[in-house]
Amino acid sequence: MTDSLSRREFLGASGAAVGVALTPAGATAAPKGRTAERMVDVTCNVNGRPVSAHVEARTTLLDHLRERMDLTGTKKGCNEGACGACTVLVDGKRMNACLILLAQCEGRAITTVEGIAQPDGSLHPVQQAFIDHDAFQCGFCTPGQVVSAAACIAEGHATSEASVREWMSGNLCRCSAYPQITAAVLAAARRA
């Protein structure tokens, strides 16, 4: 980071000026020519369909789904693993798609909210239970909640109100449909 330090300039403390701020602290001197990310080839399976992609190594699974595959059901609420809006299944395990690079998905099977319904298009029991119990309001957290709930049940954690509350706490809902979400997950678990 010596480069950034060398770029920092300080003004004399004249008048009310008390300092100079720089952003970003770690900016390095501009290299000659264009900077470019390394590219990788990835083959995986999304919602039962094979996918091959030639992408920048830094591309997250979430951005790839949303911006390049138009699978926009999976949402971005924080982009840092704090909200669960981006929850998808990777080989059946629930994961935050914002914290995974597409490059890590080589050979893996990914299920998004668009792929959670039955093959004939009828709703997954969790999806139907969310509608029946009014387990959402704005619906922005709902794709993540639905995917997370399906996994929560499969994991065997949907055994009691307390257990569901705990194991569904990685999915924030600012509309605060929590009591209805808990009821929906328990109802879907009974049907599963």
Add this chain to the structure above:
Amino acid sequence: MIGRSITRLEGHAKVTGKARYAADNNLARVLHAVLVGAPIANGRVLSIDTEAAQRVRGVVRVLTHSDMPRFGAVSFPSAILKLPMQDDVIRHEGTPVAIVLAESLESAEEGAGAVVVRARSESPLVPRDSAGETPVRMGFGEDLNRGDVPGALQRAAHRVEQRFIQPARHHNPMEPSATVAEWFGDTLFLYDSVQAGFNLPPVMAAVFGIDAKNVRVIAPHTGGGFGCKGWVWPHEILAAAAARVAGRPVKLVLTRAQMYANVGYQPLVRQDIALGCDAEGKLAALRHDVVNTTSIVETWTEAATEISRGLYAVPALQLTQRVERVHANLPTAMRAPAEGPGSWALESAMDELALLLRMDPLDLRLANYAQTDPVHGKPWSSNKLREAYAEGARLFGWRERGQLPRHDGPWRIGFGMAACTMTTFRHPAAARVRLQDDGGAVVEAGTHDIGTGTTTILPQICADTLGIDVARVSIQHGDTTLPDAGPVYGSSATMGVGSAVMLAARDALAKVARLAREPVETLDFAAAMRRIGVAEIVGDGRFALPGNASFNADGAGTPDAMRTWGAVFLEVGVDPDLGLVRLRRAVGSYSAGRIVNPLTARSQITGGIIWEWGKATMEQSLQEPRHGRWLAKNLSNVAIPVNADIPAAITVHFVEEHDEHASPLGAKGIGELGATGVAAAVANAVFDAVGIRVRELPILPSKLIRDLSS
């Protein structure tokens, strides 16, 4: 059909991921925009070095204030009037100073990280406990001085004088604000996350010098707003400006961190309350002095004194509202404004007064029930608060709480209650109903689905008016080419657009009856339309306000005063060793006019109660005192309620009511009512559990432990 619980018609789209929110619109040739925010809270931009950013592969353009076009002057409903990127002045940290446009989101993010901003920093103004200054008045939250308050307080048998503080808090909707802008010549299309699409055309017209008719906003679904997507915020203007400069569509999605400084929040509010009553608990005087923080050049008044005008019959009233300027972004309305903060202070103070009187806090409230509007003496348009108190108390077992256990393992149990109330805000609204000769109907209204249930209850209202099954009604919404259905904020949509839909359906029926020469009472509209050979009939409906006003609060200008009412009863557990506070159960009981769909209404109120549980026990946005930045700008360090915090035992009751003075539909608003009273009820219950009175939110374990150990 009205009054029936039906599941949301938009449910299928939401559980399958098909519902498209603003950022889900992927347009051909789109450029991704990422904002660069000012690194300091107060000062000037000295220079912006964009060279490295421009070298990032995929970056197309970097805009700064020096190459941004000059904007025309804006006025309300632009949230702020002094727009960013028009000069080099920095008035709060995070205000946009550059925009990076790139072919991919990744390139734009990298480019934004490579922009180097040099700025001269001066010490920022931060919250400092000043007396504040008198804000410019906006016809709401006015000062009031009536009767001899100092004298009455002096003579009072019992008196409470306390200060109540709540920190700033951010809305944190799960959907960060997003705008996708595309120009076709002088016509602007916006896919936007908004609560009021019709707020954009006049603002965009002023900014770009175009005709407001050339601005079209498409926003069917919004991922929660709670107030921060109500007025027009600068990022929406910057996205449109960037698209115009680049000659390509632009998608701008605020990061979670940028949500803290680029839209509003609820400010820090300090309230001094003095209550005096006679030996029986009858209130003689109420003084309520409120100071809230606002930005350096623009004013938001958090009208917490509104509650003191309306909730209790008090002969002597002294109310003041002041603002304290800080180098932060402008606050805005947040669920619930005014009475949200106001009820925290007043309903805490009432509990303290009840303790002095050795009176049940519910009886103290009943003794001071306001038969008429305390300030103007007008009758209430409708007020069933006493029924709400009675039914809430019964459902909770309030009168029998003395027989309930006070311990559960390490937990000490406490009970608390508070009154809830909200000023009734009304906005005009228009809607259309198209009758089809096959017996179906289409509702057309430029409203938005922000989660309040609007797109379910409008077809319900239409079906009810037409006497058909709701399955035969579809809805077109979320587009400014449809009738102006007013905003989805201020708890006003059901009253406004709900009534407009009812009137439009009636209008359509009347038109068919006229054409078919049949009495409307016995009309089978589809059969009549087939008989006279008309395939479609269009009805128009309009909910208008006195004097054709664009906004009405509290029934001003009408013979009636308008409010919504309720009471909330809570049971909490407090762990005296760890200071933890847990919600065990809650009952909310409300007098809020006609309830169109009890299922979605209950969800809205439940959401409001949990919203205030967050305010009561965990939420705060602190301004760092040296640098003036928001201390935490993410969902990892700003606590909001999660599922594990919230028990299933939340009961919601609505008193049967029909308020035809407030709206032809008989409905009032419930979006904010649930988020009043709760914080005070929590503090009251915590006091009941462990004898500690917390007057500064949130009620964190550290505050309880400090007092429990001393």
